[in-house]
Amino acid sequence: MIASDLKTPLIKGNKNYGQISNELLSNVEKKPARWWFIAMGFGTLMLLYGAWAIYMTFSKGLGTWGINNSIGWGWDIINFVWWIGIGHAGTAFTIFFLVFRQKWASSINRSAEAMTVFAVMCAGLFPVLHLGRPWDVFFIFPYPNTRLLWTNFNSPLFWDVLAITTYLLMSITLWYFGMIPDLAAIRDRARGKVKKALYGFFSLGWNGSMRTYNRYESVLKVLGGLAAPLVISVHSIVALDFAISILPGWYTTILPPYFFVGAIFSGFAMVLTLMILIRKLFNLTDFVTEKHLDNIAHVLKYGSLIIGLAYMTELFVAWYSGFEYEIHTFFKARATGTYSIQFWLMFTFNAVLPQLFWFKKIRKNIVTLFVISIFINLGMWYERYIILISSLSQDFLPSSWATFTPTLVDIGIYVGTFGLFFSGLLLFVRYIPIIAVNENKPIVREERKKTQNT
Amino acid sequence: MKKKHIIGVFDDEAKVVAALKKCKEMHIPIEDVFGPFADHDILKQHTKKSRIPHLAFFFGVMAVVLTFSFIYFVTVIDYPINFGGKPYFSFPPMVVLMYLMTILITGTLSSLVFLGRTQLLPGKQAKIVDPRVLDDHFVMLIEKPDDPEKIKELLRNAGAKEIEERDEE
Numbered sequence: 322m323i324a325s326d327l328k329t330p331l332i333k334g335n336k337n338y339g340q341i342s343n344e345l346l347s348n349v350e351k352k353p354a355r356w357w358f359i360a361m362g363f364g365t366l367m368l369l370y371g372a373w374a375i376y377m378t379f380s381k382g383l384g385t386w387g388i389n390n391s392i393g394w395g396w397d398i399i400n401f402v403w404w405i406g407i408g409h410a411g412t413a414f415t416i417f418f419l420v421f422r423q424k425w426a427s428s429i430n431r432s433a434e435a436m437t438v439f440a441v442m443c444a445g446l447f448p449v450l451h452l453g454r455p456w457d458v459f460f461i462f463p464y465p466n467t468r469l470l471w472t473n474f475n476s477p478l479f480w481d482v483l484a485i486t487t488y489l490l491m492s493i494t495l496w497y498f499g500m501i502p503d504l505a506a507i508r509d510r511a512r513g514k515v516k517k518a519l520y521g522f523f524s525l526g527w528n529g530s531m532r533t534y535n536r537y538e539s540v541l542k543v544l545g546g547l548a549a550p551l552v553i554s555v556h557s558i559v560a561l562d563f564a565i566s567i568l569p570g571w572y573t574t575i576l577p578p579y580f581f582v583g584a585i586f587s588g589f590a591m592v593l594t595l596m597i598l599i600r601k602l603f604n605l606t607d608f609v610t611e612k613h614l615d616n617i618a619h620v621l622k623y624g625s626l627i628i629g630l631a632y633m634t635e636l637f638v639a640w641y642s643g644f645e646y647e648i649h650t651f652f653k654a655r656a657t658g659t660y661s662i663q664f665w666l667m668f669t670f671n672a673v674l675p676q677l678f679w680f681k682k683i684r685k686n687i688v689t690l691f692v693i694s695i696f697i698n699l700g701m702w703y704e705r706y707i708i709l710i711s712s713l714s715q716d717f718l719p720s721s722w723a724t725f726t727p728t729l730v731d732i733g734i735y736v737g738t739f740g741l742f743f744s745g746l747l748l749f750v751r752y753i754p755i756i757a758v759n760e761n762k763p764i765v766r767e768e769r770k771k772t773q774n775t
Numbered sequence: 776m777k778k779k780h781i782i783g784v785f786d787d788e789a790k791v792v793a794a795l796k797k798c799k800e801m802h803i804p805i806e807d808v809f810g811p812f813a814d815h816d817i818l819k820q821h822t823k824k825s826r827i828p829h830l831a832f833f834f835g836v837m838a839v840v841l842t843f844s845f846i847y848f849v850t851v852i853d854y855p856i857n858f859g860g861k862p863y864f865s866f867p868p869m870v871v872l873m874y875l876m877t878i879l880i881t882g883t884l885s886s887l888v889f890l891g892r893t894q895l896l897p898g899k900q901a902k903i904v905d906p907r908v909l910d911d912h913f914v915m916l917i918e919k920p921d922d923p924e925k926i927k928e929l930l931r932n933a934g935a936k937e938i939e940e941r942d943e944e
Contacts, residue, residue, distance in 0.1 A: 526899030
C-alpha cells in the first residue's frame with residue numbers, strides 16, 4: 322500500500338511551496354485566454370435566452386410551459402431534481418476530505434464546491450418559477466402572516482424549502498471559508514490597488530497566524546461534519562416530495578436512498594466532466610492526476626451498481642406487489658410502453674455503461690472517461706424524466722391521460738440555468754484559485770516526509 | 776498596541792518545530808507563529824485544542840430544543856389545524872425539521888463564533904508580519920525580553936533565515 326503511494330504521488334513534479342503558489346494562483350494573476358471570453362459569450366447568450374423565458378413566464382403565466390392538468394410537474398421539476406443532484410458532489414468531496422481524510426479530494430474539493438453552489442442556485446430557481454405567482458414566494462417561509470396562519474410543517478414541500486436553503490447556506494459557507502487563506506495569499510501578491518483592496522476585503526484580514534489556523538481547521542471540521550448528514554437529507558427530502566404522494570411509481574419507500582445515490586452519482590459524473598476540461602485548460606495535470614480521475618471513476622462504477630440495483634428493486638417490488646397500477650406504470654409505461662426508449666436509455670447510461678470502468682484501459686483513457694461521464698449526466702436526466710413524466714402522464718384514470726411536450730419557454734429556462742452555471746464557473750476559474758493552495762501544501766510536505774523516511 | 780518583538784523567518788517548517796520545542800524548554804513565551812498552511816506539528820507545539828467543537832455540540836442541543844418547542848407551539852398551541860382527524864402533535868415530521876434546523880443553527884452559530892473569536896471581519900486590514908508568510912515562509916513572533924541576544928541565538932541555532940528586531944507591530 323505504502324509502496325504504491327510512493328510510486329504515484331498525489332501531486333506530481335516534486336514542487337516546493339513557492340512553486341505551488343505560483344502555479345495554483347496563476348489563473349487569477351494571468352490574463353484569461355481567448356477561449357475564456359468566447360465561453361463567457363456563449364454563457365451570456367444562454368443566460369439571455371433564460372431571461373427571455375423567465376420574462377415570458379412572469380408576464381404571461383405558466384400557460385407558456387408544456388405542463389397541463391395531468392402533468393403538473395414538467396421540465397421544471399425534472400431540471401430542479403437534476404440540478405440538485407449535480408450539486409451533491411461538491412459537498413461529498415468536502416466530506417471525503419474533511420471527515421474521511423481522503424487526501425486526494427483536496428485538489429478537486431474547491432471546484433466541486435463551486436459547482437455545488439451554482440448548481441443549487443440553478444435548482445432553486447425552478448420551484449420559485451413554478452409557483453405561478455413567484456412574488457408570493459415569501460408565503461412559504463414560516464412566519465405568522467396577516468391571517469395568523471403558519472406554514473404546514475407536516476408537508477415535505479416545506480421541508481424541501483428548508484433543506485435547500487440550509488444546503489445552499491452551508492455550501493457557500495464551506496466554500497468561502499475554505500478559500501479565505503488563498504484570497505489572502507492573492508492579496509499579498511497583488512500589485513494593482515483595486516485587486517489588493519477587493520481580495521483584502523474578502524480575505525477578512527487573514528494573516529496566516531497559527532492560532533487562527535487552529536480554530537479554522539476546527540470550525541471546518543465542524544462544518545464538514547454537519548454537511549455530511551445534510552448531503553443525505555437534501556435529496557432524500559426531495560424524494561419525499563414524490564414518495565409521500567399516492568401516484569404509482571412515486572409511492573415507493575426506496576425513493577429516498579435511490580435519489581441520494583443518484584445524486585452522488587450524477588454529481589461525480591459532472592465533476593469528472595468538468596475536471597477533465599479544467600485540468601487541461603489550466604494546465605493543472607500535476608495536481609489533478611490520472612489517479613484522481615481514476616478514483617472518481619471507481620466511485621462512479623460502484624454508484625452505478627447501486628443505481629442498477631435500485632432500478633431492479635423497483636421493478637421487482639412493482640411485480641411482487643401485484644398492484645395493477647404499479648405493474649402498469651413500471652412494466653407497461655416504463656419498460657415496454659410509451660416511455661420505453663427513455664427508460665432503456667436511462668438504464669444503459671446509468672447502470673450498464675459505467676460498468677466499463679472495471680477495465681483499466683477505459684479508466685486510464687481521458688476520452689472514454691469524458692464521453693461516459695457525459696452519458697451519465699444524460700442518463701440521470703432521463704431518470705428524472707422517467708420518474709416524473711411516465712408516472713404523471715398515465716395515472717389511475719385513462720380519461721385524464723396526457724402527454725408532455727416542452728415549449729420554447731421550458732427549454733429556455735433550462736438553457737438559462739446552464740448559462741448561469743457556466744458563467745458562474747467561468748467567473749470562478751477567473752477570480753478564485755481553482756485548487757485550494759493552503760490544503761495542497763501540507764500534502765506535498767507529507768509526501769516529502771514519506772520519501773525521506775524510506 | 777506598541778510592543779517590541781523579535782522576528783525569526785524560516786523557510787522550513789521542521790526548523791520552526793525545533794525552535795518551538797527549544798522555546799518551550801527554556802520557557803520563552805511565543806506570541807504567534809505565521810505560515811502558509813496549518814502545519815500540524817507546529818499546531819501541536821504552539822496551540823491548545825480549539826473548543827469550537829464543544830460549543831458546536833451545545834448549539835446543536837439548543838437547536839433541537841428550540842425547534843421542537845417552536846413547532847409544538849405552532850401546531851398544538853397557537854394554530855392547531857385538523858388535517859383529516861390526524862393528531863395535532865405529530866412527532867415524525869418534526870424529526871426532519873429538527874434534523875435540518877440543527878444543521879442550520881449549529882453551522883451558522885459555529886461560523887459566527889469562529890469569525891468573532893479570530894476577529895476576522897470583511898474589510899479588516901490585515902496585520903501582515905511578512906509578505907512571504909502566505910507563500911512559502913514561516914515566521915516566529917516573540918515578545919522582546921530584556922535580554923534579546925539569548926533568543927536571537929536560539930533562533931539562529933534553529934536555522935532561521937533572517938532575524939529581525941521590530942519595535943512596532
